[in-house]
Amino acid sequence: MAKYTLTVNGGSKEVEAMDDMPLLWVIRDLLGMKGTKFGCGQALCGACTVHLDGVAVRSCSIPIADVGDGKITTIEGLSENGDHPVQKAWVQHIVPQCGYCQSGQIMNAASLLNSNSSPTGEEIEQGMAGNLCRCGTYNRIKEAILTASKSV
Amino acid sequence: MLPNIPFLKKGKREDQSKIFVASRRDFLKLGSLASGGLILGVSFQCSGPKGETMTFAPNVYISINSENEVTLVAHRSEMGTGIRTSLPQIVADELGAEWSKVKIIQAEGDEEKYGNQNTDGSFSVRMFYEPMRKAGATARYMLIAAASSEWGVEASECDTQDGMVLHAGKGKKISFGDLVGRLKDAPVPDPEDVKLRDFTNYKLIGTDVPIYDLKDITSGKAVFGADVDLPNMKIAVIKRSPVIGAKVISYNDEKALAVPGVVQVVKIEGSGFPPGLDKALEGVAVIADSTWSAIKGREALEVEWDLGDNQNFNSDKQQAEMLESTKGNGKVRRERGDFDKASRSAAKSLERTFEAPFYAHATIEPPAAIAHVKEDGSCEVWAPSQHPQWARDAVATAIGIDSAKVRINVTLLGGGFGRKSKPDFVVEAALLSKAAKAPVRVQWTREDDLHFDFFHSHSAQRIKASLDASGNLIGWNHHTVFPAIGSTSSKEELHPSDGELGLGCVDFPFDVPNIRIESHESTGNTRVGWLRSVSNIHHAFAIHSMMDEIAEARGKDPIENAIELLGTDRDITFQSEMVSGEFGNYGEKIEDYPWNTGRMKNVIRTVAEKSNWTANKASGKIMGFAAHKSFLTYVACVVILEKGSGGNTIISDVHYAVDCGVAVNTDRIRSQFEGGSQFATSLATTSAITFDKGQVQQNNFDTYKIIRMPASPKNIHVHIIESQIKPTGVGEPPVPPFIPALANAMYQMNGERIYKLPFKV
Numbered sequence: 001m002a003k004y005t006l007t008v009n010g011g012s013k014e015v016e017a018m019d020d021m022p023l024l025w026v027i028r029d030l031l032g033m034k035g036t037k038f039g040c041g042q043a044l045c046g047a048c049t050v051h052l053d054g055v056a057v058r059s060c061s062i063p064i065a066d067v068g069d070g071k072i073t074t075i076e077g078l079s080e081n082g083d084h085p086v087q088k089a090w091v092q093h094i095v096p097q098c099g100y101c102q103s104g105q106i107m108n109a110a111s112l113l114n115s116n117s118s119p120t121g122e123e124i125e126q127g128m129a130g131n132l133c134r135c136g137t138y139n140r141i142k143e144a145i146l147t148a149s150k151s152v
Numbered sequence: 153m154l155p156n157i158p159f160l161k162k163g164k165r166e167d168q169s170k171i172f173v174a175s176r177r178d179f180l181k182l183g184s185l186a187s188g189g190l191i192l193g194v195s196f197q198c199s200g201p202k203g204e205t206m207t208f209a210p211n212v213y214i215s216i217n218s219e220n221e222v223t224l225v226a227h228r229s230e231m232g233t234g235i236r237t238s239l240p241q242i243v244a245d246e247l248g249a250e251w252s253k254v255k256i257i258q259a260e261g262d263e264e265k266y267g268n269q270n271t272d273g274s275f276s277v278r279m280f281y282e283p284m285r286k287a288g289a290t291a292r293y294m295l296i297a298a299a300s301s302e303w304g305v306e307a308s309e310c311d312t313q314d315g316m317v318l319h320a321g322k323g324k325k326i327s328f329g330d331l332v333g334r335l336k337d338a339p340v341p342d343p344e345d346v347k348l349r350d351f352t353n354y355k356l357i358g359t360d361v362p363i364y365d366l367k368d369i370t371s372g373k374a375v376f377g378a379d380v381d382l383p384n385m386k387i388a389v390i391k392r393s394p395v396i397g398a399k400v401i402s403y404n405d406e407k408a409l410a411v412p413g414v415v416q417v418v419k420i421e422g423s424g425f426p427p428g429l430d431k432a433l434e435g436v437a438v439i440a441d442s443t444w445s446a447i448k449g450r451e452a453l454e455v456e457w458d459l460g461d462n463q464n465f466n467s468d469k470q471q472a473e474m475l476e477s478t479k480g481n482g483k484v485r486r487e488r489g490d491f492d493k494a495s496r497s498a499a500k501s502l503e504r505t506f507e508a509p510f511y512a513h514a515t516i517e518p519p520a521a522i523a524h525v526k527e528d529g530s531c532e533v534w535a536p537s538q539h540p541q542w543a544r545d546a547v548a549t550a551i552g553i554d555s556a557k558v559r560i561n562v563t564l565l566g567g568g569f570g571r572k573s574k575p576d577f578v579v580e581a582a583l584l585s586k587a588a589k590a591p592v593r594v595q596w597t598r599e600d601d602l603h604f605d606f607f608h609s610h611s612a613q614r615i616k617a618s619l620d621a622s623g624n625l626i627g628w629n630h631h632t633v634f635p636a637i638g639s640t641s642s643k644e645e646l647h648p649s650d651g652e653l654g655l656g657c658v659d660f661p662f663d664v665p666n667i668r669i670e671s672h673e674s675t676g677n678t679r680v681g682w683l684r685s686v687s688n689i690h691h692a693f694a695i696h697s698m699m700d701e702i703a704e705a706r707g708k709d710p711i712e713n714a715i716e717l718l719g720t721d722r723d724i725t726f727q728s729e730m731v732s733g734e735f736g737n738y739g740e741k742i743e744d745y746p747w748n749t750g751r752m753k754n755v756i757r758t759v760a761e762k763s764n765w766t767a768n769k770a771s772g773k774i775m776g777f778a779a780h781k782s783f784l785t786y787v788a789c790v791v792i793l794e795k796g797s798g799g800n801t802i803i804s805d806v807h808y809a810v811d812c813g814v815a816v817n818t819d820r821i822r823s824q825f826e827g828g829s830q831f832a833t834s835l836a837t838t839s840a841i842t843f844d845k846g847q848v849q850q851n852n853f854d855t856y857k858i859i860r861m862p863a864s865p866k867n868i869h870v871h872i873i874e875s876q877i878k879p880t881g882v883g884e885p886p887v888p889p890f891i892p893a894l895a896n897a898m899y900q901m902n903g904e905r906i907y908k909l910p911f912k913v
Contacts, residue, residue, distance in 0.1 A: 017442075021442070021444040022444065025442060028378075038378065038443075038595075039517070040598040040853050041597055042853070044854055045853055074372070075371065076372050079371075081371075082367055082370055082371030087371065090370045091362070091367060094366060094819055097233070097823055097824075098232030098515075098568075099232070099564065100564075101516045102370060125862040126862060129860045129862050131861075134567050134569075135567060135830075135831075136826060136829065137823070142861065
């Protein structure tokens with residue numbers, strides 16, 4: 001067990017954890033922020049996606065000891081009022097079904113648009129390939145990202 | 153008999169409405185409400201098959217406060233179908249509420265109070281459309297009565313709209329909020345006097361009302377199974393019997409307890425074999441302060457197992473045996489005419505076999521539940537449950553208390569598809585909370601989810617078809633074999649039940665003079681359950697793949713072939729041809745929900761027209777077709793394929809035509825079909841669970857694959873038939889026809905027929 005100081009959604013947080021505890025469980029169990037989801041524990045489904053220094057990462061597979069002073073952004077910190085262009089597009093296209101994977105989808109999409117503000121359909125498909133949705137909302141996710149790309 | 157599948161149970165729906173002003177105490181338990189106002193309960197009792205009173209239909213609670221807010225209770229579980237929106241949408245429309253002022257609170261699991269809450273079998277809208285309308289109409293009646301008496305006008309001249317009572321002639325209007333104070337002592341109307349709106353006056357029904365939880369989901373605030381935090385809560389991860397039925401001989405928890413954060417190790421007594429649908433598996437639980445400590449503790453745990461009778465189970469071997477068994481005579485389940493005679497006189501015979509694997513539900517939210525067994529002996533649960541009353545009863549049995557002392561709070565479900573009907577994971581949480589004397593969250597990992605699911609059964613089928621010299625289809629003989637859902641609860645259940653065969657097998661609708669449908673025996677060696685559309689998955693794959701071959705043999709276009717073989721427009725009743733048992737019809741009377749060939753032909757013609765079938769075919773497009781009715785909803789599907797630049801196959805377009813009667817929430821109907829085709833793409837092309845030495849061989853999404861965005865169908869077009877016929881569900885019906893439609897398209901692409909799932913595209 002060791003003490004860590006993390007920068008999460010712009011604030012500083014102190015936690016005590018085993019050094020191999022994945023960031024996901026730090027966020028969920030120690031910081032009590034439940035928007036980031038557990039899906040596979042192996043970086044295979046993307047439900048746990050957060051941003052580390054603005055880039056999408058799978059928090060289930062990053063030990064806390066590796067986070068260092070990187071800036072973490074979770075779904076709760078993506079925007080003040082749930083009004084990031086990606087979130088607005090998600091609402092416009094009524095993307096979610098069960099909703100469980102959508103925090104990860106939104107965080108991944110926001111990161112994708114950070115690096116490529118006007119992706120093609122194929123670039124979206126490749127960029128989102130790491131995020132699974134069992135309900136099958138892929139078509140609406142793609143449409144929503146295209147919509148969001150027009151406003152970022 | 154319809155054993156073991158709760159959603160296929162029959163219940164008569166003779167409504168006797170009762171309306172009452174509900175107690176605030178009752179309602180307040182559900183959540184905080186603004187002060188003041190009216191709380192109305194509308195109860196719909198009904199009679200069971202033997203005349204006994206059943207609470208099959210709900211008490212619908214409607215609260216209207218002085219701020220004009222309407223609060224409705226959602227008593228069905230939300231797992232992505234939109235039901236938490238669709239049923240309140242019906243009440244609100246009938247009531248004339250302003251949708252933006254409608255609040256929805258989730259009911260706890262209590263079927264005595266809310267009626268049936270088992271969210272399964274695509275029946276929420278089917279079962280509750282009428283009661284919800286009546287509830288809304290009753291509240292509207294009372295509001296209009298109060299307003300019209302104040303205004304001195306006839307109630308019949310008034311209407312409600314956007315949260316107001318209106319009298320158009322006198323230009324008068326008053327908000328619900330201003331009226332409710334006067335309603336507390338208002339007489340409750342005679343149900344006979346309450347009239348439903350004319351269908352054409354609906355403003356919400358038949359529209360794209362966005363789901364209620366949309367903004368909570370997109371901002372990460374929505375609460376799922378694992379998201380509830382309680383003071384002093386512990387987290388448990390369980391090492392379960394690797395083979396179903398295995399027992400713990402001994403365990404050593406020394407290393408587990410040495411992991412920082414681990415507080416306790418507890419053995420769970422399992423049900424043995426058969427495992428049952430609502431019991432915990434044998435296992436050893438590691439209880440810790442955090443999920444990670446529990447996971448690490450489990451890794452360090454040493455358990456010695458007596459692996460038991462299933463340790464040699466190999467699914468490939470059983471499937472080969474099942475396939476072999478279909479060569480012989482089975483138990484005849486439906487018979488018309490004389491298939492053997494037809495077969496002997498046939499000018500041409502086709503005989504094909506079809507195989508499908510075990511499938512896991514693989515909801516992205518793995519099972520998780522929180523239980524708190526309190527000092528007073530009661531138990532409170534938070535769980536993503538499709539069937540909270542079952543969870544309540546199972547918990548009560550497991551920890552030895554009265555079910556009245558168990559409260560089940562239903563969270564949102566991160567996917568269900570039938571998995572979360574089963575309360576085994578809720579039972580685990582309750583057992584462990586009792587042992588830990590603290591609130592406990594049981595967290596399943598993905599590996600747990602794939603190893604210990606209630607799987608969709610693997611299957612083998614053989615179909616023989618006989619054609620006469622003129623190309624008429626004169627004989628159909630379908631053999632089916634798969635471990636029955638009943639095998640999870642009883643070793644005696646060797647044949648699929650009537651209920652399972654009613655899912656796309658004995659309800660073969662084509663007008664063939666000689667039909668024989670047979671089932672064969674197989675044993676259960678794992679936990680079998682129901683997965684989105686259940687045995688329709690493999691039955692539809694076999695039947696509609698075969699129909700495509702029959703069309704080819706007859707020299708007919710597949711769509712023409714299907715329309716022709718459905719015969720004249722009529723209602724089909726299957727019961728007279730059932731050799732034993734009864735035709736289930738999804739728990740509904742066939743008179744109430746007939747199998748109408750005309751409605752099926754209509755969706756087929758619609759999908760042909762919308763997909764531009766004839767012209768596209770003439771221009772060389774690669775297309776496949778299948779049409780399948782399930783859960784009382786008629787669906788036709790066309791899949792269009794293209795070759796990608798890299799030689800890969802692209803599912804470029806999917807066209808669905810659907811007749812589900814009244815379309816309540818058109819956006820959610822479309823979304824169920826969009827998602828259903830993607831779910832079915834996984835079943836058809838990527839997913840399979842296999843067993844060796846009694847153990848599941850897939851561990852995570854790297855080996856149990858579900859489709860990712862690049863492989864998913866590109867454009868999904870959903871054509872909803874406009875209808876005023878009573879509604880049926882849409883959660884499951886998209887899945888069955890898609891798989892054979894895709895397989896038939898693959899044949900058009902490369903000339904090879906597909907006989908086994910999953911197949912490569």
